[in-house]
Amino acid sequence: MAETVLKVENLTKAYTISHQGESSATYSKSLRESISKGAKAISQKLLNSSSKEILNPHSEEFLALHDISFEIKQGDRVGIVGRNGAGKSTLLKILSRVVEPTKGKITIRGRVASLLEVGTGFHPELTGRENIYLNGAILGMTKIEIRKSFDEIVAFSEVEKFLDTPVKRYSSGMYVRLAFAVAAHLEPEILIVDEVLAVGDMQFQKKCLGKMEDVSQDEGRTVLFVSHNMNAIQRLCSKCIMLDKGRLVGFSNTQDIVFQYMSGDFGKTSPTEWINIESLRRSGSGQVRFIAIQYSSLDESVNFYPYSNGAINFVLDIESDEARNISRLSVVFYDRAGTKLVNADTIKIGQQIFLSKGRNQVKLRIDHLYLNPDIYILGLFLANPDVVYDNIESAFEIEVIDRVTESLGMKPEIDGVVSCDLQIL
């Protein structure tokens, strides 16, 4: 029975944000008043530790983490996912003791080593060799431990030839490899890794993931891994925690959490209903925007649901700031892991769409949607060769059903991703 190595109870972290006050009021105050107010404020601040918030009408309390509780057992590999700003890095910083919590309690059993940034403490003027010692010491290794693992670290990082050149001459790839190599040999009981794999090529990422796998499987260490790379998370982690705006919104197996993460702000949608996508998270210049969308398979017998090999119609409500010709409008189907499966892009049929200023309705039809029954995530994309107008990566969930078995009242088998037209001749 694996024991608990990390227990978090009701963890909260609050920050004070100050806002610019009304400056006009201060000018009318006398100098004497301003000085005495200032002196009072300074002496108050000097004698107060700022964990006791000094109430100020122009400051606001921001909760980076709100009442988080979870437990992690020895040998677990747990992924932590969430949008930017969800509180992942703050959580890691608190677990690494870099930041103090405002409320709550954390119990840790074992040594923690964090890799919150690649090359923490690396000094550009020092050589690779010197930086290995420095970085190792900063991360908590003793000189003896570093010397013992020195050769392994150098071998893992593959920078042997450049060991005695100042690190400022390294390429970014070498830099990252060296930094990770040191951290990988830390031998802590709990290893916390924060999005550091975002830098580095495929081969390096595979190597690092492999090392983290080894470390937990063979040596029984616990790994906490934050990443936006769903593939990496799925490969390494069996369980995931999902954070959203400082709250814990999910803690279960990776498959479910990844799907929850990819699904975006909308849940499941139904055909023939207008879906308002005006305020969804998106990127792009914004000169042309998707406002709403409606889809239907035009087959009443299946309640207009899209079905394998069947046709699907889309009606898109698009707003443009001026009259334009659009060369690329695409509707994209993604699977649960975020893999792009179908890109229905108008550029492939070589037809442009004309939009007038204001609101437009564009109708699209896919004659045969060759996807097996499952729940997919829809993305929308609008661009011209020189500029991307609107890009919503995960707008909502769309369900594709099996028409045949559905009408027979049977449950379909999920089998493969792509479907096809089959006939017996």
Added chain:
Amino acid sequence: MNDQNIAVQKELVIEAGRTEKQYWKDLWRYRELFYFLAWRDILVRYKQTAIGIIWALIRPFLTMVVFTVVFGQLAKLPSGGVPYPILVFAGMLPWQFFANSLSECSNSLVGNANLISKVYFPRLIVPTSAIIVSFVDFMISGIILLALMAWYTFIPDWRILTLPLFILIATAASMGAGLWLAALTVQYRDFRFIVPFIVQFGLYISPVGFSSSIVPEQWRLLYSINPMVGVIDGFRWAILGGESKLYLPGFSLSLAFVFVLLWSGIWYFRKMERTFVDVI
């Protein structure tokens, strides 16, 4: 599976506002970091220089020459029968140590912001390693003093054996002031401008270029509040021997002030430590 290695580990509890008894144990656990941070700063200083470590000797030597000419030859301040360069140097040695410590310490936390915001270790190590670097400089300058004494064939008497005591007091003064300034600079960057000014000003009100005996009686006690007065006078008394006198009331006052500075410095630093990351 190496379950044996991960056997019963001591539990660590992190909670808001919990007084870290852990802290002092951590300082011991992270003791190698003192060495590594100081080593890094010294190494980096002389990287890509042509004459490297020799700079550590040239600087104090040149300052000593300038002071001897200005205060000794031009201002003709009395030296009490001792070669003027040695009088100056005996005062300059602790002063340089204190001044360097102050400047390095106050910027140490801000300068290591990238470390402090990403890794855990007892933050006290950062300003302390800055003081260690200044101490290394101090030792190197000590070599010049030995060279000077050899040049003037000046043999110090038994009082030189008390020198380590004064070195200890100098370190305590540097630590106390350094910790205060390090913690304050994180919150109020004004101190970046205030510290060089204090150092400049301090040079003239401390008995570096002159001997304390020229300070008139009625100002003696007030003048002794400056912690470096006690230290520098002590250094002179230990190194120069003979004529050099130690004004006891003033010295005791200085000493008391140094210890107040040290304990309050540690107290303030520990108090503000948990907010460093948020403010830095």
